[in-house]
Amino acid sequence: MHFDLKGAPPRVSYLKRIMPxxxxxxxxxxxxxxxxxxxxxxxxxxxxxxxAYSKQDVQEIxxxxxxxxxxVIPLVQTFGHVEFALKHSEFSELREVPESPQALCPSLNSSxxxxxxxxxxxxxxxxxxxxxxxxCDEVFQMGECVRCRTQPRDTLFLHHVTRVASFxxxxxxxxxxxxxxxxxxxxxxxxxxxxxxxxxxEPMVWVYAEDVYRFVPSSVWEKYAAIFGRVWAASAFKGAFxxxxxxxxxxxxxxxxMRWLQVMQAEAPKFSGGFQGIAITGWQxxxxxxxxxxxxxxxIPSLAVxxxxxxxxxxxxxxxxxxxxxxxxxxFVPGGGMDRSSSFLSLNNDPFLFxxxxxxxxxxxxxxxxxxxLSTVEREVAEAVAMIRxxxxxxxxxxxxxxxxSPLRVDELTVDHQRLYHSVTSLVRGAKDALWEIFDAYTVAxxxxxxxxxxxxxxxxxxxxxxxxxxxxxxxxxxxxILGDLHRIGLQFxxxxxxx
Numbered sequence: 001m002h003f004d005l006k007g008a009p010p011r012v013s014y015l016k017r018i019m020p021x022x023x024x025x026x027x028x029x030x031x032x033x034x035x036x037x038x039x040x041x042x043x044x045x046x047x048x049x050x051x052a053y054s055k056q057d058v059q060e061i062x063x064x065x066x067x068x069x070x071x072v073i074p075l076v077q078t079f080g081h082v083e084f085a086l087k088h089s090e091f092s093e094l095r096e097v098p099e100s101p102q103a104l105c106p107s108l109n110s111s112x113x114x115x116x117x118x119x120x121x122x123x124x125x126x127x128x129x130x131x132x133x134x135x136c137d138e139v140f141q142m143g144e145c146v147r148c149r150t151q152p153r154d155t156l157f158l159h160h161v162t163r164v165a166s167f168x169x170x171x172x173x174x175x176x177x178x179x180x181x182x183x184x185x186x187x188x189x190x191x192x193x194x195x196x197x198x199x200x201x202e203p204m205v206w207v208y209a210e211d212v213y214r215f216v217p218s219s220v221w222e223k224y225a226a227i228f229g230r231v232w233a234a235s236a237f238k239g240a241f242x243x244x245x246x247x248x249x250x251x252x253x254x255x256x257x258m259r260w261l262q263v264m265q266a267e268a269p270k271f272s273g274g275f276q277g278i279a280i281t282g283w284q285x286x287x288x289x290x291x292x293x294x295x296x297x298x299x300i301p302s303l304a305v306x307x308x309x310x311x312x313x314x315x316x317x318x319x320x321x322x323x324x325x326x327x328x329x330x331x332f333v334p335g336g337g338m339d340r341s342s343s344f345l346s347l348n349n350d351p352f353l354f355x356x357x358x359x360x361x362x363x364x365x366x367x368x369x370x371x372x373x374l375s376t377v378e379r380e381v382a383e384a385v386a387m388i389r390x391x392x393x394x395x396x397x398x399x400x401x402x403x404x405x406s407p408l409r410v411d412e413l414t415v416d417h418q419r420l421y422h423s424v425t426s427l428v429r430g431a432k433d434a435l436w437e438i439f440d441a442y443t444v445a446x447x448x449x450x451x452x453x454x455x456x457x458x459x460x461x462x463x464x465x466x467x468x469x470x471x472x473x474x475x476x477x478x479x480x481x482i483l484g485d486l487h488r489i490g491l492q493f494x495x496x497x498x499x500x
Contacts, residue, residue, distance in 0.1 A: 001022055001027050001029075001030055001031070001237070001279070001280050001282065001303065001307065002030070002031040002033065002075075002234075002279050002280065002281040002282050002283075003015070003030060003031070003032055003033065003282065003296075004033045004035075004239065004281070004282055004283045004284040004285070005032070005033060005034055005035060005037040005053075005284065006033065006034075006035035006036055006037065006084065006284060006285055006288060007035070007036060007037075007049065007284070007285060007288065007292075008284055008285075008292060008295070008439060008443040008446065008447075009037045009051060009052070009053055009439070009440065009443070010296055010438055010439060011437065011438060011439065011440070012053070012057050012060050012061055012064075013437070014296075014297075014363060014364070014437065014438045014439075015061055015064065016060070016061075016064045017363040018296070018300075018363060019064045019065055019067075019068040019070060020068050021300075021304075021326060021362070021363065022068075022070070022303070022307060023068045023069055023070060024322075024325075024326050025303075025304050025307035025308050025311070025322070025323075025326050026307045026308055026310065026311025026312065027070060027307050027311070028069075028070065028071060028277065028311075029065075029070050029071035029072065029073060029277070030065050030070050030071070030072055030073070031073045031075055031133060031279050031281070032061075032062075032072060032073065032074050032075060033075040034053075034058075034074065034075075034076075034122070035077070035084050035288065036048060036049040036052060036084040036288070037049060037051075037052045037053050038052060038053065038058070038121070038122065038125075039052055039053055039054055039055045039057075039058060039125075040052075040118075040121060041121065042117075042121075043117060044085075044117055044118065044121060046088045046090050046091075047084060047085050047088070047118075050442075051440050051442050051443075055125065058125050059125070062125070062126065071129075071130070071131075072126060072129060073129065073130075073131045073132070073133055073178070074122050074123075074125075074126050074129065074132060074133065075133035075134075075135060076118050076119055076122050076132070076133070076134055076135060077134075077135035077136075078104075078115045078118070078119070078134045078135050078136060078164050079103060079104055079106070079135060079136045079139050079157075079160055079161070079164075080102060080103045080104075080135070080136065080137060080138045080139035080140060080141075081102070081103075081135060081137065081138060081287055081288070082101065082102070082103065082104055083101045083102060083287060083288035083289060084288045085101075085114070085118075086101030086102075086103075086104070087101045087288070091114065093108075093110070094108060094110060094111050094114055096141045096142060096144055096145050096148065097141045097144050097145065100141060102140055102141050102287075103139050103140065103141040103142060104160075105145050105147060105148060106142075106148065106156050106157075106159065106160035107145070107147035107148050107151075107156070108147070112163060112164070112167075115164055115167075116167055119132070119134075119164075119167070119168065120171075123171075123172060123175075129175060130174065130175065130176065131175065131176050131177075131178055131202075132168055132172075132175050132176075132177055132178070133177075133178040133179070133204070134161075134164055134165065134168065134177050134178070134179055134201075135179065135180060136157075136160075136161055136164075136179040136180055136183060137179075137180030137181075137182050137183065137206070138180075138182065138183075139157060139183055142156055142157060143156055154187055154188075154191050155191075157183055157187075158187070158191060158192070158194075158195040158197060159195070161179060161195075161197065161200075161201065162195045162196070162197055162200055164177070165177040165179075165197075165200035165201045166200060169200060176201075176202055177200065177201045177202070178201065178202050178203070178204050178232060179201045179202075179203060179204065180203075180204055180206055180234075181203040181204060181205045181206065181216075181224070182206065184197075184203060184224075185216065185220050189223050189226060189227065192223075192227045193227065197227065198227040198228045198229065202228060202230050202231065202232060202276065203224060203228055203231055203232065204231075204232035204233070204234050204279060205224070205231060205232065205233055205234065206233075206234035206235075206281070207234075207235075207256070207260075208234075208235065208236040208240035208241075208256055208281070209240075209256065210252065210255045210256055210259055211259070212256075212259050212260060212263045213263065221267045221270060222270065224271075225267075225270035225271050228271065229271060229272045229273040230271060230272075230273035230274065230275070230276050231267075231271050231274075231275055231276065232275065232276045232277060232278070232279060233260050233263070233264055233275060233277070233278040233279070234278065234279045234280075234281055235253075235256050235257045235260045235278060235279075235280050235281065235306070235310070236253055236256060236280065236281045236282065236283070237253050237257075237280045237281070237282050237299055237302045237303045237306045237307075238253070238282045238283065238293070238294040238296075238298070238299035238302055238303070239281065239282055239283025239284060239285075239286070239293045239294055240252075240253070240256075240281075240283065242293065243286045243290055243291065243293055244291060244293065244450075245293050245294055246293070246294055246295070246298060246371060246374065246451055247294060247298045247299070247352045247354075247368075247371045247375075248294050248298065248299045248302040248352070249351050249352060250301060250302040250305055250345075250347065250351060250352060250353045251347035251348070251351035252351070253302050253305075253306055254302075254305055254306060254309065254315070254347065257278075257280065257306045257309050257310050258309065258315060260278060260310070261309070261310065261313055264278065278310055280303070280306050280307065280310060282294075282296065282299060282303065284296070291450050292443075292446060292447055292450060295367070295435075295438075295439070295447065296364065296438075297363065297364020297365075297367045297368060297434075297435075297438055298364070298367060298368055298371055300327070300362050300363065300364055300365075300368065301327065301353045301356075301357040301360075301362070301368070302353070304323055304326055304327055304362070305323065305345070305353075308322060308323060326362075327357060327360040327361075327362040328360055328361040328362055329357070329359065329360040329361075330359075330360075330361070352375075354368075354371070354372040354375075358372060364434075364438055366433070366434040367431070367434035367435055367438065369434075370427070370430050370431060370434050373427065373430070374427055374431075374451065374452070377420075377423045377424060377427060377455070378455065380420060380423070381420055381424065381455045381458065381459065384416065384417075384420055385458050385459075385462070387413070388413050388414070388462055389462075392409075392413055394406055394409035394410055394413060394469075395410060395413055395462070395465060395466070395469065399469065400465045400468070400469065401483070402480050403468060403469060403471075403472065404469075404472075404475060404476070404480070405469040407469070407470040410466050410469050410470055411466075411470075413466075414462065414463070414466045417459065417462065417463060417466070420459060421456075421459045421460075421463070424452060424455045424456055424459060425456065427452050428448055428452050428453075428456075431444070431447065431448050431451075431452065432444055432448070435447065
């Protein structure tokens with residue numbers, strides 16, 4: 001499984017509760033993506049967020065994983081997705097594009113010095129590991145600066161990756177670098193052979209959609225098998241189907257993982273060493289600048305289902321008892337009720353698993369239950385705002401700009417306003433209580449600001465406008481003065497605007 005920690009660190013105590021749960025469900029290791037939550041030091045100290053883990057925190061997390069029989073693989077981005085570092089003025093000169101902190105310039109020796117320092121600090125905290133993931137996915141900006149634009153993009157990419165991987169191999173001979181595969185998919189075999197990349201790294205092939213072969217067709221698998229002896233797969237249990245999702249679609253994630261089992265079975269014989277494993281990723285943000293997507297406690301049911309499926313290789317009723325026990329569902333049995341012929345889980349009717357797991361008491365269950373309330377309130381508020389601001393004709397932006405409406409109609413439109421406002425503000429209190437034992441204050445506040453506060457603003461805006469619209473006791477006759485700002489967008493009239 002994969003923990004994406006960037007910008008929102010779960011409390012160490014919470015991660016310690018997840019480790020044994022994941023092990024019970026079939027996990028064998030954990031891919032740790034620390035990003036700005038790592039306790040960077042020295043020259044790299046600016047990379048650490050103000051709420052980053054301490055070295056003791058990192059040691060406790062690693063020890064918790066190891067004590068539960070989970071192999072730890074740290075992930076360090078070393079080419080693309082280095083926003084957490086390149087956003088700082090101290091490292092801005094390393095950017096491929098001066099205006100964007102997305103990717104390093106691979107032609108600068110200082111870029112490699114920087115990468116080496118990051119790897120050294122991470123390796124110092126991760127003793128006796130067998131693998132180091134060096135990222136290298138989605139290098140969107142490459143071959144654009146004056147130093148790089150004379151070289152082919154393929155050459156730039158492969159030269160950088162082999163240089164970083166060679167550094168790891170030379171410094172830590174027992175450690176194998178892993179890279180994301182997406183930048184390799186279009187590269188010709190002759191280029192991969194020329195750089196002997198198959199001797200340096202193992203690719204982790206990532207596809208989070210249901211149709212794996214659509215993104216990695218058979219021809220790519222054949223190419224990989226000719227270059228690499230061993231390969232990894234990467235699916236997802238959250239963070240793959242929308243940048244602003246707050247609960248994972250377990251149905252789609254299960255289909256993704258089930259498809260991966262089929263692909264691995266079909267493609268494994270082509271590789272001399274087969275598949276090393278599958279990393280079930282759980283993205284918390286799509287990149288460093290993105291808002292939060294699904295938080296870890298919202299995805300525990302999805303994680304549980306997909307760990308069981310990938311560790312057992314199948315999905316049927318025989319897994320019900322293990323799932324029930326691991327998620328502490330007690331006498332309540334998720335899924336198809338007493339009908340043993342029915343589906344293990346009712347995913348078509350309940351793709352987010354709200355109905356089937358809201359009564360379980362897994363770590364983070366209170367937050368998971370709150371999300372069901374959120375989905376209901378969110379829908380009610382959206383419908384009310386659309387009705388008030390767009391569908392009905394008395395509180396539109398036009399009415400508000402000209403302060404012209406019927407007080408009777410305004411009262412009719414806002415009759416449910418207080419109930420909705422109370423529902424939203426109660427979510428704020430509920431979210432704080434449910435998240436406080438899982439995340440720090442900054443993360444709790446960020447999530448509430450992104451998910452609930454916009455509804456507060458919308459409803460308060462409606463409340464203010466309703467008060468203003470009901471104040472007049474006499475109203476002007478038409479026509480109203482033409483809005484001055486319309487001139488700016490090209491609407492101009494002659495001095496005589498009256499009808500002919």
